[in-house]
Amino acid sequence: MKYLLMVVMLGYGVSNAQTAHQLLRDGDKAYVEGDYSKAEEEYRRALEEKKAYQGNYNLGNSIYQQERYDEAIEKYKSALSNAKSDEQKNQAYYNLGNAYAKKGELKEAIDSYKEALKLNPDDIETKNNLQQMILQKMQQEQQQQQQQSDQDNQEENEDQKQDQQQEGQSDNEEQTQQQQPDEQNINNEESLQEQEAPEDLSKEDAEKLLEIIENEEKKVQEKMRKQGGNKKKPKKDW
Incomplete structure (x- = not known):
């Protein structure tokens, strides 16, 4: 039974390998x-029969x-884990690089x-692809630097515009403030006039003030009479 079992097991292993x-x-x-699509289906069936480098590599x-490409990358990584030689690893790494490049x-x-x-x-093909990727990466970095520089310049210009707008607003506020003191001065003058306006006089002060005004008027009238008396009479034409 032991040998029969081994023979059966061995036979199963050979049959399984042949199917894969x-x-x-x-x-x-x-x-x-x-x-x-058909190839993918056959390779998946082969992997179900036997997990091996060739199945994962070809499926990838x-x-x-x-x-x-994401799925392909995973299959190439699986192929690397099943690789038996440097040649197989070289092939898997090369196609893995291609998949990353496509992404x-x-x-x-x-x-x-x-x-x-x-x-x-x-490996000449790998060298050529590597050089192309390095060149593309340098160009990409230059573009990113240029974009960053453009963005910085744009932000700087926006900041300058904002500063100019703020300066303009400040100038307008200063002009407004310069105009406002005039109005305030008017109000202050009115306030001063109100403050300087005499308060209600007492009866005695009012009488004194009237007396002074009447005396002044009398002096003026008397002076006018004197000037009128000194005028010469006009001569007659006849």
Whole structure:
């Protein structure tokens, strides 16, 4: 029973490997024909039979072709964990960099290409992609710096406008304040007049004031009479 069980188990393992291999071949055929959805289906079935590098790597490629880059990245990472050689790791890192590049995650793409080059320094395609990513990242940083500079200049201009508006308001307030004292002066003059207006006179003061006024009037009238008496009579024409 023990040996039979081992034979059965061994037979099951061989059958399982053959099924996974056949599914991978079916997936490859669909991939070459451009039927990436069909290829994805076959590769997923192969992975259900056997968790291996080739299944995850090829599945990542079929998903990548359907522009589902987040999922492709996960499959390439799974392939890396199942990789048996530097060549397999190099391939996975290279395609991982491509997926990051498609997402616009330049730093991650650069890091992936660097890892691929460590495993295969003579990989020309990886070198070219790495150079392109570095150039794009430099351009991106320059654009960000320019945008930040433009934003700073815009904020500075807005601050200057606000300062000018505030200065204009201050000038208007000063002009208003300069005008307001005139009105206040008028009010103050009126107040002074009110303050300087004589209070009600007592009876004695009123009598003295009238007496002074009458004496002054008498002096004026008498002076006028004297001036009138000194006038010469006009000569007659006949």
